[in-house]
Amino acid sequence: MGMERNHRQNKMGTEPEGRLLLSMGWPIIVSMLVQALYNIVDSVFVSRMDSLGPEALSRILGDLYTPEVLGRVGDKALSALSLVYPLQMLLISVAVGTSVGINSLISRRLGAKRFEDANRAAGNGLVVLVLSATVFTVIGLTLSRLFMQWQSADPIVQLMGTNYMSICLSLCIGIFLACGIERIMTAQGRTIFAMLMQLTGAIVNIVLDRVFVLGWGPVPAMGVKGAAIATVAGQFASMLLAFILLFTAKHEIRIRPADCRLKRQTVYEIYRVGLPSILRQAVGTIMMFGMNTILKTLGDYHLETIDRNGDFPNLYVGAFGTYFKLQSIIFMPVFGLTNAAMSVLGYNFGARNRKRFMRAFKMLLLYVCVFMLFGTLLFQFFADPLMHLFDVTQALRDVADRALRIISIGFVFAAAGISFSTAFGATDTSLYGAIISLQRQLIVLLPVAALLAWLTKDVDGIWWAFPISEFITLIVASLLFRRLYRKKIKPLDDPIE
Numbered sequence: 001m002g003m004e005r006n007h008r009q010n011k012m013g014t015e016p017e018g019r020l021l022l023s024m025g026w027p028i029i030v031s032m033l034v035q036a037l038y039n040i041v042d043s044v045f046v047s048r049m050d051s052l053g054p055e056a057l058s059r060i061l062g063d064l065y066t067p068e069v070l071g072r073v074g075d076k077a078l079s080a081l082s083l084v085y086p087l088q089m090l091l092i093s094v095a096v097g098t099s100v101g102i103n104s105l106i107s108r109r110l111g112a113k114r115f116e117d118a119n120r121a122a123g124n125g126l127v128v129l130v131l132s133a134t135v136f137t138v139i140g141l142t143l144s145r146l147f148m149q150w151q152s153a154d155p156i157v158q159l160m161g162t163n164y165m166s167i168c169l170s171l172c173i174g175i176f177l178a179c180g181i182e183r184i185m186t187a188q189g190r191t192i193f194a195m196l197m198q199l200t201g202a203i204v205n206i207v208l209d210r211v212f213v214l215g216w217g218p219v220p221a222m223g224v225k226g227a228a229i230a231t232v233a234g235q236f237a238s239m240l241l242a243f244i245l246l247f248t249a250k251h252e253i254r255i256r257p258a259d260c261r262l263k264r265q266t267v268y269e270i271y272r273v274g275l276p277s278i279l280r281q282a283v284g285t286i287m288m289f290g291m292n293t294i295l296k297t298l299g300d301y302h303l304e305t306i307d308r309n310g311d312f313p314n315l316y317v318g319a320f321g322t323y324f325k326l327q328s329i330i331f332m333p334v335f336g337l338t339n340a341a342m343s344v345l346g347y348n349f350g351a352r353n354r355k356r357f358m359r360a361f362k363m364l365l366l367y368v369c370v371f372m373l374f375g376t377l378l379f380q381f382f383a384d385p386l387m388h389l390f391d392v393t394q395a396l397r398d399v400a401d402r403a404l405r406i407i408s409i410g411f412v413f414a415a416a417g418i419s420f421s422t423a424f425g426a427t428d429t430s431l432y433g434a435i436i437s438l439q440r441q442l443i444v445l446l447p448v449a450a451l452l453a454w455l456t457k458d459v460d461g462i463w464w465a466f467p468i469s470e471f472i473t474l475i476v477a478s479l480l481f482r483r484l485y486r487k488k489i490k491p492l493d494d495p496i497e
Helices: 002-014 017-045 053-062 073-111 113-149 157-168 175-189 190-215 224-247 264-305 312-350 354-387 394-426 430-443 445-456 459-491
Strands: none
Touching: 002 264, 002 459, 017 073, 017 190, 017 224, 017 312, 017 354, 053 157, 073 113, 073 157, 073 175, 073 224, 073 264, 073 312, 073 394, 113 157, 113 175, 113 264, 157 224, 175 190, 175 224, 175 312, 190 224, 190 312, 264 312, 264 445, 264 459, 312 354, 312 394, 312 459, 354 459, 394 430, 394 459, 430 445, 430 459, 445 459
């Protein structure tokens, strides 16, 4: 058993870096790509709610249903999902960020051959995730309606958003534990298990979307509420498989009851990497709030100056939410590769192997930049066919089409920045990642978006703020990595032959 353990650990310290990243990364890439697809499937199905007809829509919307809403229910549904999305991002930020801290700590302890500490990191990490999920459950049960009333004046959008938010947040324990166990697997190089977990959740979600959103046989159409039920069911399916794999398969990590007793130092070590990661990702929540506010303000202005009968606020917010779902096709696989790279970089940093660390980082940078270049070309030449996946008005489709083309110009800059952030997390300097994330999504993006909206009075001006922000962020990230290399990476030992 000891030889088996050393064999599995040592591949992160011996196998060629490029091949190692791909062999560990492809299962996560596949699983996260599927995850991105089922996020899109949610939006695709709810956008087709107009096809349900008056009787089904009347049952779903109740007293809010009028013949005048026919043809615009899909737009309103996408707007509702877009308004809830920042809170979903916050939830995922806490789940993923905490799991990143668990991953980084386990990888470093395995690299340093401190196996008992690695077990304790896993056990303490799962307990912390349960406590975090409890907080979001309370928010979902008590604040969903107030949140949607604050976000939108449209009563139909409020109703659909409240249904979606209350279900997804109050039953979020599935995604927290699935995410944590997935990172425990990844830290050991068992990325094939992580892929199986993601695929299981995705398949359940996609199948149930068709059943619950639009109805199937004896199951009535439930619209946006059905999309939330399908999402939660997929997360619980992934969590169930995660526990089965964790406690029945052979691992370097063996969690015992004693490992679940919270230790102050272990929790501190998890959050020393995890908290900056949470903050870095949670910045996306504030960015989404800010962008939705800017888009709604511009929509209200166009409502007053162009067409009082228009639906510009829902149009712009819905288009932005649709863009975010589609861009996940590109970003999720990149995050999958960086998840694998986090373990490889963390292991070799813990083992003090400078040459392998830098070779792995350079290969990561090359891979993600090439992939993001492909994403840019995809959105430049196929934006219109992608938007035809959604059964929405032509006006919303046109706005989202322009968003895809303009924002994708900055994808390669974003890829390099993501690579630097991965290196920061693997070397216990995630604070650098938090700094560049703040600059990218708050300090630069929102002010530039607001300024361009004011100057141009055109929604396209808001989209241009994204590539501008990515470029400036890349410059800062490069300078921070140079400082990191000088202080932490260069002093590492040469590999022992």
